[in-house]
Amino acid sequence: MTSRHLLVAATAAALALSLAACGDDDAGAEETTEESTASLVVYSGRNEDLVQPIIDRFAEETGMDVAVRYAGTGELAAQLLEEGERTEADVFFAQDGGALGAIAKEGLFAELPDETLELVDERFRADDGQWVGVSGRARVIAYNPDEVPEEEVPRSVLELTDPRWSGEVGIAPTNASFEAFVTGLRVLEGDDAARAWLEGMAANDVQIFDNNNAVLDAVDNAVVSLGLINHYYWYERVAEVGEDGITARLVFPGGGDPGALVNVAGVGVVATTDAGEEAQQFVDFLLGEEAQQYFAEETKEYPLIEGVETDAALPPLEELDPPEIDLSDLDTLAETQTMIQEAGLS
Amino acid sequence: MAGPALTHPPVPGAPGDRAGGVASRRRTRPPAVLLVPALVAAGVALLPLVYLAVRAFERGPEVAFEIVWQERTLRLVLRSLLLAAVVTGLCLVVGVSLAWLTSRTRVPFRRLLTVLGALPLAVPSYVAAYIWVSFFPRIPPFAGSVLVLTLCTYPYVFLPVRAALQGTDAALEEVARSLGRGRWRTVLTVTLRQVRPAMAAGGLLVALYVLSDFGAVSLLRFDSLTRVIYTSYRSSFDRTPAAVLGLVLVLVTITIVWAESRSRGRAAQARLGTGAARRHVRVRLGRGGTALALLWAALVAGLGVAFPLVGLARWLVVGSSAGFDATRVVEAAGSTVAVSALGAVLTVALAIPVGVLAVRYRGRLVSAVEQAAYAGHALPGIVVALALVFFAVRYAFPVYQRTPLLVLAYAVLFLPAAVGAVRASVALSPPVLEEVARSLGRSPFQALRDVTLRVAGPGVAAGAVLVFLTCMKELPATLLLRPTGMQTLATELWSRTTVGAYAAAAPYAALLVVLAAVPTFLLTTRSTTLGGGGER
Numbered sequence: 001m002t003s004r005h006l007l008v009a010a011t012a013a014a015l016a017l018s019l020a021a022c023g024d025d026d027a028g029a030e031e032t033t034e035e036s037t038a039s040l041v042v043y044s045g046r047n048e049d050l051v052q053p054i055i056d057r058f059a060e061e062t063g064m065d066v067a068v069r070y071a072g073t074g075e076l077a078a079q080l081l082e083e084g085e086r087t088e089a090d091v092f093f094a095q096d097g098g099a100l101g102a103i104a105k106e107g108l109f110a111e112l113p114d115e116t117l118e119l120v121d122e123r124f125r126a127d128d129g130q131w132v133g134v135s136g137r138a139r140v141i142a143y144n145p146d147e148v149p150e151e152e153v154p155r156s157v158l159e160l161t162d163p164r165w166s167g168e169v170g171i172a173p174t175n176a177s178f179e180a181f182v183t184g185l186r187v188l189e190g191d192d193a194a195r196a197w198l199e200g201m202a203a204n205d206v207q208i209f210d211n212n213n214a215v216l217d218a219v220d221n222a223v224v225s226l227g228l229i230n231h232y233y234w235y236e237r238v239a240e241v242g243e244d245g246i247t248a249r250l251v252f253p254g255g256g257d258p259g260a261l262v263n264v265a266g267v268g269v270v271a272t273t274d275a276g277e278e279a280q281q282f283v284d285f286l287l288g289e290e291a292q293q294y295f296a297e298e299t300k301e302y303p304l305i306e307g308v309e310t311d312a313a314l315p316p317l318e319e320l321d322p323p324e325i326d327l328s329d330l331d332t333l334a335e336t337q338t339m340i341q342e343a344g345l346s
Numbered sequence: 347m348a349g350p351a352l353t354h355p356p357v358p359g360a361p362g363d364r365a366g367g368v369a370s371r372r373r374t375r376p377p378a379v380l381l382v383p384a385l386v387a388a389g390v391a392l393l394p395l396v397y398l399a400v401r402a403f404e405r406g407p408e409v410a411f412e413i414v415w416q417e418r419t420l421r422l423v424l425r426s427l428l429l430a431a432v433v434t435g436l437c438l439v440v441g442v443s444l445a446w447l448t449s450r451t452r453v454p455f456r457r458l459l460t461v462l463g464a465l466p467l468a469v470p471s472y473v474a475a476y477i478w479v480s481f482f483p484r485i486p487p488f489a490g491s492v493l494v495l496t497l498c499t500y501p502y503v504f505l506p507v508r509a510a511l512q513g514t515d516a517a518l519e520e521v522a523r524s525l526g527r528g529r530w531r532t533v534l535t536v537t538l539r540q541v542r543p544a545m546a547a548g549g550l551l552v553a554l555y556v557l558s559d560f561g562a563v564s565l566l567r568f569d570s571l572t573r574v575i576y577t578s579y580r581s582s583f584d585r586t587p588a589a590v591l592g593l594v595l596v597l598v599t600i601t602i603v604w605a606e607s608r609s610r611g612r613a614a615q616a617r618l619g620t621g622a623a624r625r626h627v628r629v630r631l632g633r634g635g636t637a638l639a640l641l642w643a644a645l646v647a648g649l650g651v652a653f654p655l656v657g658l659a660r661w662l663v664v665g666s667s668a669g670f671d672a673t674r675v676v677e678a679a680g681s682t683v684a685v686s687a688l689g690a691v692l693t694v695a696l697a698i699p700v701g702v703l704a705v706r707y708r709g710r711l712v713s714a715v716e717q718a719a720y721a722g723h724a725l726p727g728i729v730v731a732l733a734l735v736f737f738a739v740r741y742a743f744p745v746y747q748r749t750p751l752l753v754l755a756y757a758v759l760f761l762p763a764a765v766g767a768v769r770a771s772v773a774l775s776p777p778v779l780e781e782v783a784r785s786l787g788r789s790p791f792q793a794l795r796d797v798t799l800r801v802a803g804p805g806v807a808a809g810a811v812l813v814f815l816t817c818m819k820e821l822p823a824t825l826l827l828r829p830t831g832m833q834t835l836a837t838e839l840w841s842r843t844t845v846g847a848y849a850a851a852a853p854y855a856a857l858l859v860v861l862a863a864v865p866t867f868l869l870t871t872r873s874t875t876l877g878g879g880g881e882r
Contacts, residue, residue: 041830048841049850069747070841071825074580075728079826081585082732086739088747088830174577210564210573213846214479221483236846240665334584341418346577 040066040278043080043089045073045099046265054294058285064278073099074176080270081106090273091282095265096176097133097327104130105331109268110276112283119287120304124264127328133264134286135295136302138320139181140231141251141259142216147225153251157185157228157259161200170207170215170227173345177212177230177263182340183330185258188323191339198343208345220248228259235300235313254321262302262322376707377790380699387696388718390754391761394725395596397733401589413590422571422591423598429491429563429570430556430602436496437552438545440646441503445541446533449511451629453639460508461867463643464501466650467812468862470819470836471498472561473855476843477657479565487568494562497650499555502763503548505812506770509805510544511537514774516627529629543773544805547766550606550720554599554762557724561821571595572726579728592729599724603717655859658852665849674833679857682834685749685824686817689756693764693813694806696757701768702794706777716765723762727822730758734827747829755823760816764809771805772798811865818858835861 044051048070059066069076073095080087080103092109094100103109109130117129124133143153147168154160160169172178186194207224209215215227216237227248234250253260267286269279285291292303302310302317310316340346376384402410413419447453448460466474475494478485485493518540522532538545560576563569571591578588631639697719704716722730734755738746745751775798783793799806821836828834835854842851 047845049845049847067830069830070837072580072844075822075826078579078585078728078732079735082735083739086743174580176580209567213844214565217480218483223483233846240846240848242666245664346574 039064040090040275040282041088042066042068042091042093042282043076044068044070044093045076045095046093050299051093053298054286054291057290057294058282061285062278062281064281066282077102080108084108085272087270087272089270090275090279091267091269093134093265093267093286094131096180097131097264097266097330098176098180098333100126100131100266100268101328101331101333103268104128108271110271110273112269113280116280116283116287123324123326124262124304125266125327127326131266131268132283132287133266133304133327135265135292135299136262136304136317137177137265138231138252138302138322139177139259139261139263140229140234141253142219142227142229142234142248143251144219144222144225144247145249146247147222150249150251153226155251155253155255156257157181157253158197158257160206160226161197161204163204165204165226167205167207168225169201169204170209170218170224171201171345172209172211172215172229173340175211178228179333179336179340180263180327180330181228181258181261183332183336184261184323184325186332186336186339187325187329188258191335195339195343198339198345202344206345216248220246222247230263231314232300252315252320254319256321256323258323260320260322261325262317262320264304264327265301376703376709376712379791380703380707380794382699383696384699384703384712384715387700387761388715390696391719391722391758393737393758394722394730394733395593397736398589398592398596398725398729400736401585402593405586409586410590413587414594419591419594422569422574423594425569426557426571426595427598429488429495429568430553432492433495433499433556434549434553436492437500437503438549440496440500441548442507442538442541442545444500444643444646445504445508445511446537447639447643449508450537451631451639453631453636453643455640459643459647461863462647462651463504463508464866465647465859465863466498467501467505467815467866468819468859469498469651469654470561470821470839470855470858471495471559472565472821473658473839474498474654475562475565477654480657480660485566487563487566490566491563491568493649494566495556495559497646498562499552500646500650502551502555502812503545505808506544506548506767506805507541509767509808510541510770510774512804514540520627544770546606546609547770550603551723551763551766553602554720554724557595557599558726560726560728571598575726576728579732585732588729592725595724595726596721599720600717602724603720607713607716651859655856658855661848661852663849665847665852670853674838675853675857678833678835678838678854679861681832682818682836682858683861685752685756685828685834686814688749688753689760689817690764690810690814692753693757693760694768694810697761697764697768697809698799698806700761701765702772702798704765704769705772706780716769719765720762722758723760725759727759727820728826730755731823731826734758734823747827749829752824752827752829755827756813756817756820759820759823760813763812763816764806767805767809767812768802771802771808774805775801814865815862818862 042055048068052068055066055068058064069089071079076092077094077099080089080092092100092103104126111129112132117125117132120133124136125131141153141157143150182194182198185197207218209218212229212233215229216233218224219227231250231252234248237246267283269276269283273279287305289305289308292305292308295301296303296308296311300311300314302314337346444459444463448456448463453459471494474497478490478494514537519532519536522536523529527535558572560572564573564576571594575588575591575595578584578591700716700719703712734751738751742751779797780793783797784790788796819836821840824834824837825840828837835858839851839854839858842848842854
């Protein structure tokens with residue numbers, strides 16, 4: 001028995017030495033050949049289950065080898081910022097405009113051609129053309145019908161500071177989608193009003209969760225009566241457990257309310273890419289009819305090009321009546337975060 | 347007994363005397379064969395710290411101090427410390443009691459209880475937290491975090507303490523009993539004192555794990571320092587505050603490690619020779635005692651293993667996404683085992699010189715090396731991952747997003763688990779044996795290999811398994827550093843749960859537990875043989 005331990009220890013030492021000394025180069029050389037066959041590297045902050053099927057279709061159509069790196073949008077943005085010009089990524093496919101804005105701000109994106117940008121309403125793309133929205137997601141109010149009948153659910157988030165909702169509202173204040181909504185609130189109503197709303201929510205014992213799924217769970221379990229989330233979390237849940245398996249329902253506030261903001265998932269082409277043409281092809285594919293149809297039907301998001309219909313289960317984009325906000329104006333994230341923190345919500 | 351190589355004869359006392367302390371004070375200069383690799387290990391472990399310093403001060407010290415001097419920072423530090431203290435205390439109670447029951451009593455199903463006792467290590471804390479929240483949505487944040495983290499981390503105490511209990515010399519306890527000490531007083535005053543280094547090492551790991559945990563505390567809504575670091579990376583894309591808070595976390599860690607090394611003191615746990623070459627007399631608990639012991643073990647196993655499994659089963663029943671892509675699952679399992687095994691091997695290899703030095707050649711330099719090894723352990727995985735991104739893209743681009751870098755990240759993250767195990771088990775081997783080997787013409791390296799590591803074998807193996815199991819469920823560093831396209835069970839699990847596809851996630855989680863059970867089982871079999879008088 002003990003000789004086996006010795007063997008393990010000796011092997012361990014040998015391995016460590018080889019790893020430390022020369023092993024690194026060998027391993028690198030071996031795997032480089034593998035890597036070079038992939039002609040496009042995509043960093044995807046969007047989930048594999050949701051987007052891999054459509055990326056597979058792209059690969060099939062173009063015969064291209066597409067390597068996708070999946071992680072959280074925020075983590076990948078941090079990784080891209082650390083990698084800087086040495087990144088292997090050609091495209092960043094992100095779940096929210098804020099992350100794309102942060103990368104654009106560091107000058108790591110190439111400008112997209114006008115033909116691509118013009119496919120999408122200017123509200124849903126960067127003013128300087130560094131990234132473009134691919135699919136829309138609406139902010140909604142999830143409610144538990146056992147706790148609040150539908151007609152009593154407020155149609156404006158501004159009403160949630162009312163004592164009636166004390167302790168009954170769930171939010172995910174460190175989530176990018178909530179931050180974008182607060183930035184929108186600041187743009188629409190001014191900083192003072194936004195601060196007053198946040199402080200009012202804090203004073204009204206708003207319940208804080210880590211992410212949208214946790215908020216939805218809390219509404220579903222009647223831990224809170226109302227929750228502020230993105231619409232597709234509910235549709236994902238219904239796809240998993242069926243509409244009867246979930247108690248929570250959604251209200252689309254509409255009426256130009258700040259709480260009805262429509263945000264996007266989008267893409268940017270990395271400036272240092274050596275596959276600019278392929279990357280551009282990928283972006284155009286995502287904005288093509290097939291991909292847009294896919295996002296409408298499979299991920300229950302809002303297609304952003306003309307001629308592709310929103311899924312019948314969703315209220316159409318025109319009827320949503322979201323606030324008139326250009327997503328490029330939501331670039332004051334740091335101020336928003338300070339405000340959320342100062343209100344004691346993060 | 348004293349050979350020509352010794353300038354002073356060692357004190358040839360009874361087993362467990364202060365020979366170790368005398369010897370270590372005498373030989374102050376560590377041999378290069380240990381010191382050089384230990385310095386390499388320390389250097390590797392310090393990489394995240396260098397990175398954090400770069401990022402924290404890139405906008406000038408004023409900005410950094412402004413972030414530190416906030417009432418909120420102090421509050422977060424205190425909250426995190428409180429959580430770490432309570433969880434560590436509870437883990438010591440649970441871990442030591444189970445270790446003693448399974449190694450020193452005649453309680454039935456000992457082998458089964460041992461495997462069950464170690465298995466919660468296979469349950470990622472974020473999965474456990476999710477399941478607790480889904481069954482008990484109103485679980486209070488602090489109590490919930492304490493419960494979940496205790497259940498997930500007590501094996502860090504259980505495994506090394508159990509190994510140490512098997513390695514200690516039975517004679518010492520027999521002497522205490524023969525001199526009239528009662529059974530329970532002997533346990534408290536002799537047995538526990540003998541395994542104190544293992545308890546301290548395990549407790550330290552628990553404390554540092556709790557400080558670094560993000561998944562469980564965020565799901566349970568407990569506001570900790572690490573949660574704020576994570577959300578800062580995730581949502582603000584401003585790396586300065588996250589880096590400053592990361593440095594604060596490192597300072598807290600170093601303080602804890604320093605306090606632990608002070609508390610370890612100079613007591614020697616070494617015994618001469620293999621001690622009494624016979625089994626420990628197992629305590630008979632009586633009918634009532636046995637029932638209580640079984641109830642206690644069943645409660646811990648029920649909450650720590652069975653409950654999460656029930657939760658996973660419920661995912662399967664409730665969800666509709668329960669597709670089972672066998673190729674994919676097998677592939678993920680294969681790469682998980684491969685990278686985790688490499689991670690365990692490298693980590694233990696780096697830990698052996700550090701652990702041996704820490705026991706044999708305590709001095710200022712060695713203390714610094716040991717504490718450096720711990721520096722990165724309380725850091726959240728994302729910090730370690732970004733630090734390695736930072737260095738690799740600059741200085742080691744060929745390995746960037748390749749397996750070696752991922753394996754190195756595991757070593758940085760989990761080095762302390764292995765160092766603790768090596769240290770605690772080497773402490774059981776008296777230095778005088780090595781000196782004898784030296785006097786008989788062995789080189790320092792041979793003496794170490796043939797004598798010390800032989801005695802320390804089971805403890806070191808336990809450390810390797812600990813690291814292996816921890817690597818298997820590591821998520822944040824794996825996500826950022828894995829080769830593009832490589833999936834592990836943890837990344838697959840993450841990918842499914844973030845879209846709420848719990849039924850599809852269940853097989854991956856279940857397989858993690860099953861795969862973890864194998865090395866755990868092997869370990870308990872092997873160390874039983876070794877500890878039970880088989881070391882001849």
